[in-house]
Ligand SMILES: [Zn+2]
């Protein structure tokens with residue numbers, strides 16, 4: 001059983017008891033491929049035809065618990081004080097979203113309709129995990145490439161984590177958004193979108209429902225965000241039309257990133273609302289003040305000592321230059337120009 005500890009000097013939580021990565025030798029069968037369902041823990045969700053039996057072939061998206069999870073769903077949540085410290089049992093969920101039954105290494109190998117199903121899978125899992133009162137925050141993320149920390153089979157997948165705590169990075173974003181709202185009575189992300197759309201220099205791509213842009217103070221070279229144009233705090237309330245549009249937007253922008261950086265390593269992170277039921281009265285304006293978004297953070301260089309110690313990152317590519325390159329790169333796939 002893992003355990004979470006909170007550092008009282010920074011407010012940062014750390015998970016202890018991480019399992020070592022599994023040793024896989026080249027040539028081992030891939031547990032994520034269709035037909036190998038018995039090689040994973042029993043599935044928790046799948047998209048497939050009506051009447052399909054769990055853990056059998058004929059699925060399009062399949063979600064299974066991580067066989068070597070950082071957190072486990074079983075067991076009561078225990079919180080206690082330990083001297084001046086806070087500790088919490090490693091109760092949570094750690095799931096793998098297998099994004100296709102075929103052995104593709106990258107999301108960009110998939111057609112938009114398949115990626116839309118992956119997004120629906122994320123939404124279904126978030127909805128389900130939010131019903132569990134033990135969890136305060138739920139994350140969806142994707143590690144592409146070894147530099148981004150991918151160590152599971154190189155069969156394209158994303159991960160879902162439900163945590164019994166609110167990580168500092170998310171809390172800082174939520175606190176900042178709430179502070180802006182208290183002063184201006186407006187969502188900081190809606191304000192940012194309005195300005196960026198007028199200014200235009202950091203806009204990468206536009207659709208009816210979404211905007212891809214490079215953030216003003218991007219931490220990573222070619223980092224981009226995708227935000228819904230209409231205000232919303234909860235990713236999981238998206239419609240099939242939303243996910244269809246978002247899938248095209250994500251694929252088109254990732255395809256342009258691949259033109260600039262061949263086989264890019266990146267972390268994709270979905271920042272969406274935490275579980276509001278957990279602390280009634282605490283996130284009262286969250287629906288108005290927070291705006292969900294996806295951040296794609298390419299990993300071009302290793303994080304250096306100064307950045308580790310100071311939390312202040314250095315980025316060699318100005319976001320305006322990154323946006324221009326992401327706009328003009330000749331995408332091999334992904335359709336029309338933004
Ligand atoms: Zn595979």
Ligand SMILES: [Zn+2]
Nearest residue numbers: 187190231291
């Ligand atoms: Zn907003």
